[in-house]
Amino acid sequence: MPVVFLIPGPLRPFAEGRGRVTLDRSPATVGDALAALAALYPGVRDRVVTERGEVRPHVNVFVGEDNIRDAHGLATSVPDGAEIAILPAVSGG
Amino acid sequence: MPAKKLKPPPPLSPRDGDVLLLVGTMKGLFLLRSDRGRRSFRVSGPHFPGSSVYAAAFDSRGGRRRIWAAPSSMHWGAELCWSDDFGRTWSRPETPRVRFPDGSGATLKNIWQISPGRAEDADALYCGVEPSALFQSRDGGESWTLNDGLWNHPHRAKWQPGGGGLCLHTVLVDPRRPGKMVVATSTGGAYRTDDGGRSWQVKNRGVRAEFMPDPYPEFGQCVHKIAQNAARPERLFLQNHWGLYRSDDGGDSWTDVANGVPSDFGFCVGVHPRDPDTAFVLPLHSDGFRCTPDGRLRVYRTRNGGKSWQAMTRGLPQKGALETVVRDAMSVDSLEPAGVYFGTRSGRLYASRDEGQSWRLVADGLPPIVCVKTAVAANCGAKKAAAKRRIVKTHARKRVAAARAKRRRAA
Numbered sequence: 001m002p003v004v005f006l007i008p009g010p011l012r013p014f015a016e017g018r019g020r021v022t023l024d025r026s027p028a029t030v031g032d033a034l035a036a037l038a039a040l041y042p043g044v045r046d047r048v049v050t051e052r053g054e055v056r057p058h059v060n061v062f063v064g065e066d067n068i069r070d071a072h073g074l075a076t077s078v079p080d081g082a083e084i085a086i087l088p089a090v091s092g093g
Numbered sequence: 094m095p096a097k098k099l100k101p102p103p104p105l106s107p108r109d110g111d112v113l114l115l116v117g118t119m120k121g122l123f124l125l126r127s128d129r130g131r132r133s134f135r136v137s138g139p140h141f142p143g144s145s146v147y148a149a150a151f152d153s154r155g156g157r158r159r160i161w162a163a164p165s166s167m168h169w170g171a172e173l174c175w176s177d178d179f180g181r182t183w184s185r186p187e188t189p190r191v192r193f194p195d196g197s198g199a200t201l202k203n204i205w206q207i208s209p210g211r212a213e214d215a216d217a218l219y220c221g222v223e224p225s226a227l228f229q230s231r232d233g234g235e236s237w238t239l240n241d242g243l244w245n246h247p248h249r250a251k252w253q254p255g256g257g258g259l260c261l262h263t264v265l266v267d268p269r270r271p272g273k274m275v276v277a278t279s280t281g282g283a284y285r286t287d288d289g290g291r292s293w294q295v296k297n298r299g300v301r302a303e304f305m306p307d308p309y310p311e312f313g314q315c316v317h318k319i320a321q322n323a324a325r326p327e328r329l330f331l332q333n334h335w336g337l338y339r340s341d342d343g344g345d346s347w348t349d350v351a352n353g354v355p356s357d358f359g360f361c362v363g364v365h366p367r368d369p370d371t372a373f374v375l376p377l378h379s380d381g382f383r384c385t386p387d388g389r390l391r392v393y394r395t396r397n398g399g400k401s402w403q404a405m406t407r408g409l410p411q412k413g414a415l416e417t418v419v420r421d422a423m424s425v426d427s428l429e430p431a432g433v434y435f436g437t438r439s440g441r442l443y444a445s446r447d448e449g450q451s452w453r454l455v456a457d458g459l460p461p462i463v464c465v466k467t468a469v470a471a472n473c474g475a476k477k478a479a480a481k482r483r484i485v486k487t488h489a490r491k492r493v494a495a496a497r498a499k500r501r502r503a504a
Contacts, residue, residue: 010166010168010169011169013185014187041187042187042188043186043187043188046170046187046188046189046192047166047168047169047170047189048169050170050200050201051192051193051194051195051197051199051200051201052198052199052200054200056168056169056170058167058168059168059169088168088169089168091167091168
């Protein structure tokens with residue numbers, strides 16, 4: 001089962017307008033998944049993580065319903081067929 | 094309920110010689126234009142709604158008509174964007190233009206200053222960022238590199254963040270001497286290069302730091318803003334975190350010129366485009382109460398290099414106006430007489446078209462204003478004419494097609 005990224009509205013201009021991006025490989029971790037996403041859409045990755053490769057402080061990444069901050073960060077494992085949601089935190093605007 | 098989609102801002106469409114104001118706020122960028130009379134301004138915005146915009150610039154060198162802006166999203170980070178059509182469209186590359194290189198260990202937090210280089214060096218641009226660093230471009234802003242000379246300066250590790258963060262907020266390119274530039278960081282103070290950025294010398298002699306055990310340290314000053322006179326670039330005015338100074342030697346030494354101001358605390362400073370003895374400041378009560386003294390909104394102007402300052406109040410509220418004007422929220426245009434502009438944290442934008450003598454409120458109800466830049470519009474005509482030619486051609490094609498269709502129907 002492929003892994004799917006859910007892209008929030010503000011980042012869709014950097015993903016050809018798509019709200020869902022399906023990866024053609026099965027990443028082991030969220031970090032691997034973001035690397036695969038970056039190969040397709042680097043503009044999305046660069047707005048989710050900093051130059052140091054850390055998830056930006058006001059961005060949340062969920063694997064299924066689990067926030068990776070409460071798991072193992074970018075080392076959080078990605079089950080086969082998982083949905084990875086990128087969501088802006090409640091701050092901002 | 095889903096958010097209502099925001100309408101794009103109305104087009105600005107300036108003509109050559111119009112006055113532009115680029116007003117950065119905590120919730121987006123506003124563009125204003127007026128004719129040279131500067132009696133009324135048309136407003137376009139917000140551009141980048143929801144993002145703070147601490148830096149903006151207009152670059153008309155090399156035939157350009159490029160507006161630069163640095164929107165910073167709390168979620169997605171800061172980036173450097175440009176528009177070549179006065180805000181109708183913005184160029185936002187996939188990978189943000191300004192990024193700290195691998196190995197620097199730093200992450201871009203905000204962009205505080207965008208400065209076009211010398212007129213003769215039309216593809217040079219600079220930007221000051223947070224954490225304090227200088228980036229430079231040699232190709233008109235397509236690509237940017239970190240200035241290693243400043244980044245590797247031994248003082249950098251000891252610079253401390255001020256209230257706004259550890260930011261490099263001032264970049265002053267000497268218009269006459271290639272390779273000479275003054276920057277300022279809060280805290281850290283003023284630094285100057287005379288060799289195009291390879292080496293930097295600290296330039297804080299005479300500037301005090303009341304929050305340090307030694308009030309006159311070599312570095313560590315909280316310089317809020319420095320302004321440079323274009324006609325006499327070695328003449329600088331400096332608004333400090335307590336202290337108002339002038340330098341006549343490009344920062345080698347500073348003289349206290351807080352003569353007759355109600356407070357020498359403040360953030361912004363502006364200088365006249367031609368007269369090196371004329372400058373403008375907007376004093377605030379204190380670092381503990383960063384509002385205009387006595388609830389009176391007063392710009393102070395000197396005509397004699399800081400020997401004395403006079404309050405400019407005509408048209409400004411003199412009762413109950415506890416306003417705050419931050420470091421980049423004042424600007425002076427290049428016209429005769431010079432126009433002076435400033436914006437408040439309460440979202441009010443004021444303009445003077447007579448060198449501060451009288452003032453008018455030109456926009457109200459904006460988000461908190463953090464940046465005001467002014468420029469005279471240029472190079473508007475060439476592309477407009479091209480666009481007009483395209484419209485004329487389109488109309489001509491339509492007329493030909495209609496005539497053909499009419500002929501076919503008649504046949």
